Amino acid sequence: MNTLDFITEELGKLKESGLFVNIRAIEGPQGAWITVDGKKVFNLCSNNYLGLANDTQLKSAAKKAIETYGVGPAAVRTIAGTTTLHKELERKLALFKGAESTISFQSGFCANLAVIPAIVGEDDVVFSDELNHASIIDGCRLSRAKIVRYEHCNPKDLQAKISGEKKDKRFLIITDGVFSMEGDIAPLPEIVAIARNFRAITMVDDAHGEGVLGRGGRGIIDHFNLHGKVDIEVGTLSKAFGVVGGYIAGSKRLTDYLTQKGRPFLFSSAVTAADVAACIAAVDTLTASDSLVKQLWENTTSFQEKMRQIGFNLGHTKTPITPVMTGDVKIAKDFSQQLFEEGIFAQAIGYPTVPAGEARIRVMISAAHSRDDLVWATKRFEKIGKSLGILR
Numbered sequence: 001m002n003t004l005d006f007i008t009e010e011l012g013k014l015k016e017s018g019l020f021v022n023i024r025a026i027e028g029p030q031g032a033w034i035t036v037d038g039k040k041v042f043n044l045c046s047n048n049y050l051g052l053a054n055d056t057q058l059k060s061a062a063k064k065a066i067e068t069y070g071v072g073p074a075a076v077r078t079i080a081g082t083t084t085l086h087k088e089l090e091r092k093l094a095l096f097k098g099a100e101s102t103i104s105f106q107s108g109f110c111a112n113l114a115v116i117p118a119i120v121g122e123d124d125v126v127f128s129d130e131l132n133h134a135s136i137i138d139g140c141r142l143s144r145a146k147i148v149r150y151e152h153c154n155p156k157d158l159q160a161k162i163s164g165e166k167k168d169k170r171f172l173i174i175t176d177g178v179f180s181m182e183g184d185i186a187p188l189p190e191i192v193a194i195a196r197n198f199r200a201i202t203m204v205d206d207a208h209g210e211g212v213l214g215r216g217g218r219g220i221i222d223h224f225n226l227h228g229k230v231d232i233e234v235g236t237l238s239k240a241f242g243v244v245g246g247y248i249a250g251s252k253r254l255t256d257y258l259t260q261k262g263r264p265f266l267f268s269s270a271v272t273a274a275d276v277a278a279c280i281a282a283v284d285t286l287t288a289s290d291s292l293v294k295q296l297w298e299n300t301t302s303f304q305e306k307m308r309q310i311g312f313n314l315g316h317t318k319t320p321i322t323p324v325m326t327g328d329v330k331i332a333k334d335f336s337q338q339l340f341e342e343g344i345f346a347q348a349i350g351y352p353t354v355p356a357g358e359a360r361i362r363v364m365i366s367a368a369h370s371r372d373d374l375v376w377a378t379k380r381f382e383k384i385g386k387s388l389g390i391l392r
């Protein structure tokens with residue numbers, strides 16, 4: 001008997017129930033086509049919305065930064081200082097997002113863990129959409145505030161729940177901007193209106209919205225023209241921006257406060273100069289032109305139109321995140337496996353990531369995909385969908 005024997009048992013349970021995740025090994029860079037476990041496949045899995053993950057300009061900026069700044073930050077920013085590059089990224093991001101200020105973190109996950117416990121504590125209440133991202137849920141738990149979940153994208157339920165709480169507490173309403181498994185968009189104008197009535201702080205996590213929604217990919221605040229009306233905006237640099245890192249956008253006093261109170265900022269080293277230089281190049285690229293964002297939407301519209309014509313149920317998506325509903329999780333897994341054999345990499349998603357009976361293939365569209373390849377992919381989907389009996 002060993003004290004860690006329970007792990008063997010837990011892993012066994014995961015494998016029996018089909019929930020154990022096998023992680024595929026990728027050889028080479030991210031792109032429309034990648035080599036997975038030795039096989040060349042069309043990539044419909046990644047969050048590389050704009051194809052920036054292997055962009056020439058981003059790569060040369062990263063190389064140059066290594067020559068100038070070296071490879072490691074040597075300590076946390078409050079102790080060893082911060083590079084001028086980090087400051088430049090934060091300034092350019094604020095301009096791009098139309099925010100007064102931004103502060104960068106190691107990841108979007110870290111940004112949520114930093115900001116939520118800095119804003120609310122034991123005596124406060126957080127109202128959180130029931131489908132919010134895991135990093136929001138963990139940030140809420142860390143804060144020790146009371147967590148009240150409201151129905152997904154349902155302002156009426158939010159209104160009812162917030163009315164039920166004592167008004168002398170600090171209220172924080174948090175929502176994902178774009179929901180990663182559904183592709184739907186949070187009703188932010190309604191949420192902002194409710195927040196105003198109850199003097200609640202508002203926070204949106206724009207991880208899947210930036211580089212996608214709004215003018216030239218400026219995100220959900222720009223999409224709804226809510227500049228200055230949302231207190232806290234969370235972002236990631238690992239999706240459309242194609243690199244790694246996270247940030248908070250908002251007022252200068254908010255970002256100043258987080259340099260003093262954001263624990264991942266205070267106690268964990270920042271991302272490297274190479275990462276930051278690549279992020280700056282990504283922001284420069286998006287600031288200079290909206291052509292990649294336009295391409296992303298053209299690809300999205302044509303793929304989704306074709307898939308709906310074929311007869312697939314794509315749920316409630318309003319964005320490039322495209323759930324192809326199969327219902328049964330077993331069918332989703334067979335579908336994903338058969339797609340892979342036909343040369344397409346697309347992940348099956350089942351319970352507990354989505355509700356039982358709502359399994360799906362999750363297709364992520366990118367500006368890097370060619371129109372011909374997307375048409376070819378819809379034909380493979382049609383063939384397999386028919387053979388698995390989910391198309392009439």
Ligand SMILES: *Cc1c(COP(=O)(O)O)cnc(C)c1O
Nearest residue numbers: 107108109133135205207236238
């Ligand atoms: C992906 C995601 C994150 C995490 O971002 P990382 O930079 O990968 O840590 C946070 N929030 C939401 C809503 C996300 O979709």
